Amino acid sequence: MTRIGLLGCGRIGQVHARSIAQIEGATVSAVADAFPAPAQDLANRANAKVMDAMELINSADVDAVVIGTPTDTHYDLIHAVAKAGKAIFCEKPVDLSSDRIRDCKAVVENAGVPFLTAFNRRFDPNFADLQARLQQGQIGDTEIITIQSRDPSPPPVNYIKSSGGIFRDMMIHDLDMARFLLGENPVRVYAIGSALVDPEIGNAGDVDTAAVTLSTASGKICQITNSRRASYGYDQRIEVHGSRGMLRAENVHETTVEIATETGFARAPVQHFFLERYEAAYRAEMAHFVAAVENNTPPAPGIEDGLQAQLLADAADQSLKNGKPVDLT
Amino acid sequence: MTRIGLLGCGRIGQVHARSIAQIEGATVSAVADAFPAPAQDLANRANAKVMDAMELINSADVDAVVIGTPTDTHYDLIHAVAKAGKAIFCEKPVDLSSDRIRDCKAVVENAGVPFLTAFNRRFDPNFADLQARLQQGQIGDTEIITIQSRDPSPPPVNYIKSSGGIFRDMMIHDLDMARFLLGENPVRVYAIGSALVDPEIGNAGDVDTAAVTLSTASGKICQITNSRRASYGYDQRIEVHGSRGMLRAENVHETTVEIATETGFARAPVQHFFLERYEAAYRAEMAHFVAAVENNTPPAPGIEDGLQAQLLADAADQSLKNGKPVDLT
Amino acid sequence: MTRIGLLGCGRIGQVHARSIAQIEGATVSAVADAFPAPAQDLANRANAKVMDAMELINSADVDAVVIGTPTDTHYDLIHAVAKAGKAIFCEKPVDLSSDRIRDCKAVVENAGVPFLTAFNRRFDPNFADLQARLQQGQIGDTEIITIQSRDPSPPPVNYIKSSGGIFRDMMIHDLDMARFLLGENPVRVYAIGSALVDPEIGNAGDVDTAAVTLSTASGKICQITNSRRASYGYDQRIEVHGSRGMLRAENVHETTVEIATETGFARAPVQHFFLERYEAAYRAEMAHFVAAVENNTPPAPGIEDGLQAQLLADAADQSLKNGKPVDLT
Amino acid sequence: MTRIGLLGCGRIGQVHARSIAQIEGATVSAVADAFPAPAQDLANRANAKVMDAMELINSADVDAVVIGTPTDTHYDLIHAVAKAGKAIFCEKPVDLSSDRIRDCKAVVENAGVPFLTAFNRRFDPNFADLQARLQQGQIGDTEIITIQSRDPSPPPVNYIKSSGGIFRDMMIHDLDMARFLLGENPVRVYAIGSALVDPEIGNAGDVDTAAVTLSTASGKICQITNSRRASYGYDQRIEVHGSRGMLRAENVHETTVEIATETGFARAPVQHFFLERYEAAYRAEMAHFVAAVENNTPPAPGIEDGLQAQLLADAADQSLKNGKPVDLT
Structure with missing residues (x-):
């Protein structure tokens, strides 16, 4: 069972929660959002815990993290999840600056964590x-x-x-x-x-x-x-x-x-x-991510694709x- | 060159004249109609002679006859053309009575003339x-x-x-x-x-x-x-x-x-x-008829198809x- | 919240359970099947109780019943659910005999319970x-x-x-x-x-x-x-x-x-x-049924449609x- | 009746001859080609005279000229037809050089003759x-x-x-x-x-x-x-x-x-x-040209369109x- 933590409980976070609910062997274990109401709402529906972002990233109940927060927060969150050694599913764009994406890429590759850039199409x-x-x-x-x-x-x-x-x-x-x-x-x-x-x-x-x-x-x-x-x-x-x-x-x-x-x-x-x-x-994208995490294979498109x-x-x-x-x- | 006589210069007769004009090795040599004006008009356009129906059927300048007159005239015309020993292209229906189509069929088969029932589709x-x-x-x-x-x-x-x-x-x-x-x-x-x-x-x-x-x-x-x-x-x-x-x-x-x-x-x-x-x-139908006449092969659909x-x-x-x-x- | 009991946990029962899971205001509260394994399996997934058929039909936790069992069992089950005064969603055909459908119709109408014949198309x-x-x-x-x-x-x-x-x-x-x-x-x-x-x-x-x-x-x-x-x-x-x-x-x-x-x-x-x-x-059909139960309106197609x-x-x-x-x- | 002279009896010249044959009020009166055989062949089919190019351009039997010769001959022919004061239907491209098209445009506009650049699409x-x-x-x-x-x-x-x-x-x-x-x-x-x-x-x-x-x-x-x-x-x-x-x-x-x-x-x-x-x-293009000549309206696309x-x-x-x-x- 891959236990997924959702960062961001807005529209796209809810989409990912629904996708995860339909994948055998995956579950939403924790959610976080800057606003308490959508976090609690999504937690109720997914039968998951509300945490704050850093708590979620480092939780023993979370195997992989979906980053669905505003773009300007991606950089710090990627750094934190990479540091925690967990797989990352990151919404596009990774960042508005190519240089900062390059930084993220270095961090992710050093940490050796799986990374999916969510080009859903x-x-x-x-x-x-x-x-x-x-x-x-x-x-x-x-x-x-x-x-x-x-x-x-x-x-x-x-x-x-x-x-x-x-x-x-x-x-x-x-x-x-x-x-x-x-x-x-x-x-x-x-x-x-x-x-x-x-x-x-x-x-x-x-x-x-x-x-x-x-x-x-x-x-x-x-x-x-x-x-x-x-x-x-x-x-x-x-x-x-x-x-x-x-x-x-x-x-x-x-x-x-x-x-x-x-x-x-x-x-x-x-x-x-x-x-x-x-x-x-969206469903196939999440299923691909979960399978990559389970089988320890690199998800695609990766962070290099996000950069290019x-x-x-x-x-x-x-x-x-x-x-x-x-x-x- | 197959020289074709057209019986009937109405709408469908004109269609057949246009088709014949586009077939190499075929020409309209004579036309006939109960009304003089459309006959003359079509004759001018096709560079053909105006004749009366029996004259056309028996003309030495006519190798094959297209019957495009009202349905109730088909029976007699088929008999006359068969007697003249010429190939027949007959508009549908051959006749409104199956018995009369059977009569036509006997006459056509006895005369041994090619016969096409014009099921254009x-x-x-x-x-x-x-x-x-x-x-x-x-x-x-x-x-x-x-x-x-x-x-x-x-x-x-x-x-x-x-x-x-x-x-x-x-x-x-x-x-x-x-x-x-x-x-x-x-x-x-x-x-x-x-x-x-x-x-x-x-x-x-x-x-x-x-x-x-x-x-x-x-x-x-x-x-x-x-x-x-x-x-x-x-x-x-x-x-x-x-x-x-x-x-x-x-x-x-x-x-x-x-x-x-x-x-x-x-x-x-x-x-x-x-x-x-x-x-x-219409063009392909006429080309098929002309080829059948030239090659002495039976056109299809024939009079049996008209009957069935x-x-x-x-x-x-x-x-x-x-x-x-x-x-x- | 409309609490639904599922009779029959085969392929079509599972379809209906998935549909119910996606409808706000509806839940599967109980399931029954002649075989224990599929019943338990579906109960686990739907977070519902396993009951036997008559227990389910009369359970205080069940507001409406979906009949997805073999056709030859429909007749008795319809009678039982009608007697219990609960809404019925019945797979097609209601029965292979028109006379027996007429019997069911009389029972359902006497009981005044909502009835949907599941013509999903x-x-x-x-x-x-x-x-x-x-x-x-x-x-x-x-x-x-x-x-x-x-x-x-x-x-x-x-x-x-x-x-x-x-x-x-x-x-x-x-x-x-x-x-x-x-x-x-x-x-x-x-x-x-x-x-x-x-x-x-x-x-x-x-x-x-x-x-x-x-x-x-x-x-x-x-x-x-x-x-x-x-x-x-x-x-x-x-x-x-x-x-x-x-x-x-x-x-x-x-x-x-x-x-x-x-x-x-x-x-x-x-x-x-x-x-x-x-x-x-299937999803729209179940949503229609649930809405009919909630709003106390007759679902369509009804049992008369099943009969006709x-x-x-x-x-x-x-x-x-x-x-x-x-x-x- | 608009009497058209065809310069060029190759593939495209034959297309235009067929189009003209289907237009009421237009006829091919003369044809010219550098090679005698295709000229004679097309003349026979169109019931037209074979002439040489300059004879055709200046013939009293020719009201308008279709230029369907190789591109490098267009320039001189356009000049000659313009000088003869006749309408011009010219195949594309008018010329491979924009400067030479500008020359043609000046000549055509000075002569005040109708000109169609044959952008058939x-x-x-x-x-x-x-x-x-x-x-x-x-x-x-x-x-x-x-x-x-x-x-x-x-x-x-x-x-x-x-x-x-x-x-x-x-x-x-x-x-x-x-x-x-x-x-x-x-x-x-x-x-x-x-x-x-x-x-x-x-x-x-x-x-x-x-x-x-x-x-x-x-x-x-x-x-x-x-x-x-x-x-x-x-x-x-x-x-x-x-x-x-x-x-x-x-x-x-x-x-x-x-x-x-x-x-x-x-x-x-x-x-x-x-x-x-x-x-x-091709048929509609020629019909447009003939109508423009008959009604003395400028055909379109004109020589300016050819230049642009x-x-x-x-x-x-x-x-x-x-x-x-x-x-x-």
Whole structure:
């Protein structure tokens, strides 16, 4: 039985608690949160103890720790859990600064503790199946990847201000997906972007509509677009063109119902809410983490993946500001 | 060069003239119609001569005859063309009476002339592909066939009155398709129907909404539904369930464009007009006829197919009236 | 808090226990099974007590009872629970005999206890959405319903022998769906069938491939086909053609991934396992039952719906045997 | 009656002759080709005269001229036809040099003759419908355009050598489409590319896999990818994301047939041959030209559109070589 301590009892902490409840051989043994009410509430539902963060990290009842607290607390918590010698499941981004992620990486590697960077989309059954087929060579060599990723609606401008910008906050998922699918680190990043959705986002120094082009040393190409708005739902699509064919993962619609009338054929929007869209992904991600802890194998994506995605986001940010592609070394 | 005489210069005659213009090695040499204007018009466009029907049938410039005149004239014309020893392309239905089709069959077989019953749907690229795959055994043995066939809107009640009823006028295409796909003659026919679209159709003694179930000696099942109304276009679909899988031919939409908005995803209606929907089928049908004439091979579907479909329509009509299945021997 | 007692701890009992665990305000308080091991196992997982059936039914800790035991036990258990004055959630079929269902109905109605016949497909989000749109008049008046229902593979012949036959065992779901969508009781039933999948099923006196046509007094038509085999998954589709359009609910595929190669475009099979396909339906069904108990409203489908579906299955069985349609009064 | 002279009787000249044959009020009156055989052949089929190029241009029997000769002859022919004061339908590219297109533009505008640059894809019913909906504001303001354009297989390397490179030869269609849809000229072009399909293409100084990002002054973004290879057919897709939704035009498949077996669901490849894929577009393009000549309205796209697309292709070429975005003024 893997006994898991949850740091952070907000929306994402609750998601992880539900996932753990469905995994044989795992249980939530302790929870911690800066606010007592959500901690107590989650503890009741999970039949777990409320502790404070340091108590939880060092508790003899906790084998592994899920970090689901605000991003600016990750750095210290990772250090503490690594010191306690326990496995770490850390929400993305690990940190908004690449240098600080490098620090965390050194600490984690020195401590020799398992570390999962929670890029949940790798575990989506559709994207995971696409990647597995790619690896099996079903379409030959990868040549062009196209990733479309659009949120149903923009977050509040206050959130934008502390988010690190669209590349570190939103596109980082797609940058990780690009790495996952390319099987090769990009060497050049070109980004453009505009504030078309909400001028306040532009006033806050960010963009809400962005496109990035990645290229690799072997000549592979990846195009990513992001928008903070999609009236028709949470638009999450990937397409890979290879030497022998094409693979694509389409959106998930709310139902399979289609209506035909004199104006044509209509079907439902795609699922709007990311927790619904990625419910299975969150479950598979946690199951992977628990299995890695039990079998003492390194979870993936690891902290190096968290770092590499961040470096791509940094490069995209720099490219947008300079109007030139950025070379990575 | 196969020189073709066209009997009937109405809508369907014009379709066949256009098809012939696109076939290398075939030409329209003569046309005839009860009305001079359409005959002259078509003759001008096709660079052909206007003749009267008997003159055309016996002309030394005519190798084969397309009969596209009103149904009640087919009988005499088939007799005349057979007597002239020329190949016959005859629009469906051959006649509204099975007995009279039997007479035609005897005459045609005695004369030894090639005869095509113009069940155009067999030549639709989609349905033809489905049937070819079925024959190749791609889904094993046929078990259940489902045919949906719906017109965009009902014909005038006056047309209904002389049409022979929905089974002989409309479902006959589907009954022929059933035979084409089953590879076996049905032994039992059960029909139900209602006048839901237009009560005047009911008053005229016909139905506009009908369902037929066919069963064969080996236990295969075919379900057909017809409606005289479909707001979303000319609905023409076939599905075959076999021992190792399923084959289906979907509708043809007006465009491939899809729009997504907050209410969902919408695409175009299916093509409404049968001449547009089956344009390629008409062309392939005529090319098949010309090739059969040139190579002296029997065209298919032949007059026996015309007869068998009619017998099924007769049985369906009888079943509807009696409220009981009809056994065929 | 609605405290539920589970009679039967097999596969379907476990499904219901999982559903209850996800419903706020409901809990499994007691379980019973003829075999001690599965009862104890489920009790442990649900934190419930093991009781024997009569103890459970009369326990002060049980507000409502889920009957998930073998069909031949339903009759006595329904009588007992009704006598205890508690709400009943009963798996389908209520009984293999319509007369015995009538007895149960009288007892349940006399006792005034809420009763749900567990036709789970009514609660599938796709089919429920289709039915809601139908009721809203989105396609006008219903004219033709087509239901395709095919299992991935046939059950063992021993199961077939005690199943009551394909109409009572398998098609009963589709017959209930037909009633749900027609909004009117069929007045005539015509059935045909064959043993094409497994000759042993034929030897056992049953068929594995069947088609039924239902017609109503107002002239609506419903066609249903069943097969005990579908290589491509658990095929569950519904289409309704109405005066102003068409509604259809398509299958649920395993993933949204599509691969394109020189042979064409390919996507995943449809979900094979009924518990996966109808997971959301089982959850919604139980939530509906719990809400009905809490709010003291009658659950639907009720015992009358269980009876009517059975009468249609009886009629289909009779029609198959006699080769004639059966009129219902 | 508009009497059209065809310069060039190769594959594309024959396409235009077939289109003209289907347009009421237009006829091919004369043809010319550097080789006598194809000229005579086409003249026979179209019932037209064979002339030499200058004779045709100045013939009193020719009202308008279609230039379908090799690209390097366009310049002189455009000058000659403009001097003769006749309408011009000119295949793309107008010329490989932007400066020479500017010369042509001056000559054409001075002569005041109608000029159509034959970007046939604007006339594809799918893309034309998409653009019309965009203009009607069906998805609000355009924000992101994604164009996927892939040939089934690469041309011979000898063709590549004189083609002007992938941007001027292949992507020019997509660059014109981008302008057509953006409604605004791009101000920045970034291109990357690789020779992944055939190293000989790389040796010839060209690429076969390319991606371009365009941005406009108002912040709109367009991403285009090209590949010289697509095993699954001629891949031609467009997607536009706007402030209120999304519009996309999908590929055209060879048939609508789908087969389902235990490995999943499969449908046909997309049409492979550009003349088949764009048959309707070629017809609509010629009809538009004839109508413009008849009504004395300017055809679109005009010579300015030919120039602007070429300038984008030049910029993409330069960006690829320099590794930097190119600003257009």
